[in-house]
Amino acid sequence: MVNKQPSRRLTKRSFFALFVHAVVFGFCYWFAVCVRSDFTLPERFQTVFWITLPAVLVIKLTVFYALGHCHVSWRYVAFSDLGLLLRAATLSTLVLAAVDYFMVTETRIPRTTLAVDWAMTIVALGGLRALWRMSREEVLPLFNRKDYRAALIVGANHSGESLARQLQVDPQLKYQIVGFLDQDASRHGSILAGIPVLGRPEDAARFGIAYDVEDVLVVSGHLSGKQLRQLMDRCQTANLNVKVLPGVDELLTGDYRLQVRDVQINDLLRREPVQLNSEAIGHLLEDRVVLVTGAGGSIGSEICRQVLRFNPRTLVLVEQAENALFLIEQELHRTIPQARLCPCIADITDERRVRAVLEEHRPHVIFHAAAHKHVPMMEHNPGEAVKNNILGTKLLAELANEYGVDRFVMISTDKAVNPTSVMGVSKQLAERFVHAFAEEAQTKYVVVRFGNVLGSNGSVVPIFQEQIRRGGPITVTHPEIERFFMTIPEASQLVLQSAAMGQGGEIFVLDMGEPVRIVDLAQDLIQLSGFSTDDIEIHFTGLRPGEKLYEELYFDDEQMLTTPHPKVFAAYHRPYALAEVRRGIVELTALAHAPAEAIKLKFKELVPEYRLGGEAKAGEAASKPTPHTSVATANGNGRHLSPKPDADQSDSDLPETSAAADSREAEEAAEPTTTSSVT
Numbered sequence: 001m002v003n004k005q006p007s008r009r010l011t012k013r014s015f016f017a018l019f020v021h022a023v024v025f026g027f028c029y030w031f032a033v034c035v036r037s038d039f040t041l042p043e044r045f046q047t048v049f050w051i052t053l054p055a056v057l058v059i060k061l062t063v064f065y066a067l068g069h070c071h072v073s074w075r076y077v078a079f080s081d082l083g084l085l086l087r088a089a090t091l092s093t094l095v096l097a098a099v100d101y102f103m104v105t106e107t108r109i110p111r112t113t114l115a116v117d118w119a120m121t122i123v124a125l126g127g128l129r130a131l132w133r134m135s136r137e138e139v140l141p142l143f144n145r146k147d148y149r150a151a152l153i154v155g156a157n158h159s160g161e162s163l164a165r166q167l168q169v170d171p172q173l174k175y176q177i178v179g180f181l182d183q184d185a186s187r188h189g190s191i192l193a194g195i196p197v198l199g200r201p202e203d204a205a206r207f208g209i210a211y212d213v214e215d216v217l218v219v220s221g222h223l224s225g226k227q228l229r230q231l232m233d234r235c236q237t238a239n240l241n242v243k244v245l246p247g248v249d250e251l252l253t254g255d256y257r258l259q260v261r262d263v264q265i266n267d268l269l270r271r272e273p274v275q276l277n278s279e280a281i282g283h284l285l286e287d288r289v290v291l292v293t294g295a296g297g298s299i300g301s302e303i304c305r306q307v308l309r310f311n312p313r314t315l316v317l318v319e320q321a322e323n324a325l326f327l328i329e330q331e332l333h334r335t336i337p338q339a340r341l342c343p344c345i346a347d348i349t350d351e352r353r354v355r356a357v358l359e360e361h362r363p364h365v366i367f368h369a370a371a372h373k374h375v376p377m378m379e380h381n382p383g384e385a386v387k388n389n390i391l392g393t394k395l396l397a398e399l400a401n402e403y404g405v406d407r408f409v410m411i412s413t414d415k416a417v418n419p420t421s422v423m424g425v426s427k428q429l430a431e432r433f434v435h436a437f438a439e440e441a442q443t444k445y446v447v448v449r450f451g452n453v454l455g456s457n458g459s460v461v462p463i464f465q466e467q468i469r470r471g472g473p474i475t476v477t478h479p480e481i482e483r484f485f486m487t488i489p490e491a492s493q494l495v496l497q498s499a500a501m502g503q504g505g506e507i508f509v510l511d512m513g514e515p516v517r518i519v520d521l522a523q524d525l526i527q528l529s530g531f532s533t534d535d536i537e538i539h540f541t542g543l544r545p546g547e548k549l550y551e552e553l554y555f556d557d558e559q560m561l562t563t564p565h566p567k568v569f570a571a572y573h574r575p576y577a578l579a580e581v582r583r584g585i586v587e588l589t590a591l592a593h594a595p596a597e598a599i600k601l602k603f604k605e606l607v608p609e610y611r612l613g614g615e616a617k618a619g620e621a622a623s624k625p626t627p628h629t630s631v632a633t634a635n636g637n638g639r640h641l642s643p644k645p646d647a648d649q650s651d652s653d654l655p656e657t658s659a660a661a662d663s664r665e666a667e668e669a670a671e672p673t674t675t676s677s678v679t
Helices: 012-036 043-066 079-101 111-143 158-169 201-210 225-237 248-253 278-285 298-308 322-335 351-361 375-380 382-402 422-438 460-469 488-501 518-528 578-590 596-606 661-668
Strands: 149-154 175-181 195-199 215-219 241-245 289-293 314-319 341-345 365-368 407-413 444-450 452-454 474-476 485-487 506-510 538-540 559-562 568-572 631-633
Touching (some): 158 215, 175 201, 225 241, 278 488, 298 365, 298 488, 382 578, 407 422, 422 444, 460 518, 488 506
Parallel strands (some): 215 241, 314 341, 452 485
Antiparallel strands (some): 559 568
């Protein structure tokens, strides 16, 4: 049996606390007797006091010690301790009253004395504890003010209040919070944790100068990336440092110790948090067998983490790269020891192996995130893109229907829209097969498209950071080139949401927010690294053949459709006959080992939108594409919905990272596995 009660050992510290309590109890009882006698204290009251004092001390010390009051640290006293104090004072008074009832009349304690003693005990002990904490948080910093940094906190909410209190309690952080800043004007002028709410974040520079502030602390997630970037620009003019405080939710899922950190690129690109329909996702995943291909890749591994939140019966991890599979299995076992995981080394182009996995586990849901994703590498190896991205998807989709899988979710890419690369056109043909096959199959097939994912394997951010570490230059292909960005957790969560909404035949497209100029991203990284653009040069190399200046989110003739989720869209797509799609795949299969140019010519024949060999879409470099204005609502079961494309697996194909030889090598070497995750 495990003892659920905390230890009540009489240590030196608890003995000292017991002594202090005894002194307080004696004083409170004496004061109560004085009040009862109007402070005249006749001989009769003195006799009662001295006779009953030992009993009062023994009873109250026993109750308070048993309830743990001699083991409570006064350093961190809070409102919850007041409740414990009330309980102990009331219980000890009731015990005293019960014992007093059996005493002889001459030595009975007057009821008024017991009531005053009860109140004085609460006031005296509560006041001492509050004074002890206040002396540490308010008085001591006055004598060490020169060691403390004055700061403002952006975010006058519950999380900001909790973090402000923690900053004031922890002497190692050495921050003096002089005020809050918040967008909500109704909070301005109010007091939070003893700290005034001064105004809006836009006024940070003005208040910083007025209060001699050194740092502006932003509660993580309180500002969008655009707002945070604007705040940094304002604070830079006033020589204020902008730093980030982890939110309470981050502390609960990580290291609880509060650490003030510098702004990171993810903070600047942060968007509104994803609100999921947990009930619908739970209905899809809870107590069911879920299989994820490319489980060791960036998106595949994050899908695994998100899936486990919904308590699947079994999670089957399919990955060709042994080391990547080992790492994700170990991580998931550490974080959720009770999860049932089945790691399977498998190549999705190996029919016998894939059959064996499906036969053994009989999954209800498949998330297909395995693919070759690196754009430059696929340009040199188009046959491998055919085998893995097209034939692998076709094989897995057909076997999913054969083995009675309920739902099949394919992770696709915005590069499939008006493709300019082998990787993009191969994903377009894989999508076509899934769309066409969905019309004849029992399994519900869903395609989810999204764009560049921050922090994925081969991502542009670490490549830029490496170029900065080397002293530059940072290579960007064009000053106006833009890309959409999304974090891995956000993309993966919306994949689950799309899977729960899908009824079969849809292509869902994730809302990627506002596009970001790559040169702005490079400048942000230079600034966050402690340099200026005078220190690190940005070198423009020119667009590569066939490279897009702006991302396209859907085909010109596709109509954007809304869905029940505000961050998930769909688009009405052109239907393809399954026989026609199969015939094209058969022709490509025969060319899988042919020269690269022959395969690309066949791609061009099958997908007329494919811009082969540097063809450019008319006006692409001169004007930015405008989104469709016609917006409809998805109706019926959503069949024949095509995406507002915008999603691949990573930003590994970004033009700015491949302009120089060193960055291209880093990009192409990042994930060479056959079933790497589309992230």
